Amino acid sequence: MLTTNLDQIHKAAREGYAIPAINTQGGNYDIIMSICKAADELQSPIILAHYVSTGAYSGNDWFVAVAKWCANKVSVPISIHLDHGDGFPICMEALKLGFSSVMIDGSTMPIKENAALTQKVVEVAQCFGVPVEAEIGELQRLDNGIVQENKNVADPEQVKQFLSMCTPDTLAIGIGNAHGYYKGKPDIKLDVLREVRKFTDIPLVLHGCTGMDEGIVKEAIGLGVAKINFGTEIRYKYVQHYEEALRNLDHQGHSWKLSQYASNALCEDVKNIIRLSGSEGKA
Numbered sequence: 001m002l003t004t005n006l007d008q009i010h011k012a013a014r015e016g017y018a019i020p021a022i023n024t025q026g027g028n029y030d031i032i033m034s035i036c037k038a039a040d041e042l043q044s045p046i047i048l049a050h051y052v053s054t055g056a057y058s059g060n061d062w063f064v065a066v067a068k069w070c071a072n073k074v075s076v077p078i079s080i081h082l083d084h085g086d087g088f089p090i091c092m093e094a095l096k097l098g099f100s101s102v103m104i105d106g107s108t109m110p111i112k113e114n115a116a117l118t119q120k121v122v123e124v125a126q127c128f129g130v131p132v133e134a135e136i137g138e139l140q141r142l143d144n145g146i147v148q149e150n151k152n153v154a155d156p157e158q159v160k161q162f163l164s165m166c167t168p169d170t171l172a173i174g175i176g177n178a179h180g181y182y183k184g185k186p187d188i189k190l191d192v193l194r195e196v197r198k199f200t201d202i203p204l205v206l207h208g209c210t211g212m213d214e215g216i217v218k219e220a221i222g223l224g225v226a227k228i229n230f231g232t233e234i235r236y237k238y239v240q241h242y243e244e245a246l247r248n249l250d251h252q253g254h255s256w257k258l259s260q261y262a263s264n265a266l267c268e269d270v271k272n273i274i275r276l277s278g279s280e281g282k283a
Helices: 006-015 029-042 060-071 088-097 111-128 156-165 190-197 214-222 232-248 255-277
Strands: 019-023 046-050 078-085 101-104 132-136 170-173 204-206 225-230
Touching: 006 019, 006 225, 019 078, 019 232, 019 255, 029 046, 029 060, 029 232, 029 255, 046 060, 060 078, 060 088, 078 088, 088 101, 088 111, 101 111, 111 132, 111 156, 132 156, 156 170, 156 190, 170 190, 190 214, 204 214, 214 225, 214 255, 225 232, 225 255, 232 255
Parallel strands: 019 046, 019 225, 046 078, 078 101, 101 132, 132 170, 170 204, 204 225
Antiparallel strands: none
């Protein structure tokens, strides 16, 4: 069932687990349905995440339509989330289209500008009853693990300053994490989360979880991370399963057979993410 995720995220923060937010590749039915089925089978809340860049092929409205349809086929709480909205206009478009959660990412801006933009989005989103995620400490995007890993770790004092100027519902903080596959072991600065926890109880968000050590993810959840994001792993796993179907399945040219195989296999990968997050049975 379609919901906003705010009550679920606050519950997760109180009870020490996280809700997975999984990128859907712009409204890919196979991926969205696998996420919804996995969440339903494990009775977990879940977040269907959408990057505008991956929605360029099918349209942001397509994503909303497919996500709502799939969400209403299962009984667990499912929210549809704009991930890394890079400006006020796209956040407004998302609200009008029916997203039930939005992220405004002003992390490339100076603190005051980021806070001002965040608050501008918050004030409108509140009229829609939609929660807002903000970010401080820009995450680098890795290309096949060959780019130097992100060194932009947020300063807790800047986080405090940021939160004194705006009121997002959740906050993603750069702690050495990055999007894409890591080259080697990432240097994740959990001490930043410990320091932030001393002055705020806002639910935290961890991006760039693909390839991150599971122990680090679990420790971060223990420090107040109530939403964890996965994208790279899901898109690569989906292509891998589709390739397996092409090689091994007697598909006779039926694309739905290939899609069904890939979606069913991906469902198991999503279940592993749910178990890592600790959200199984929390719906």
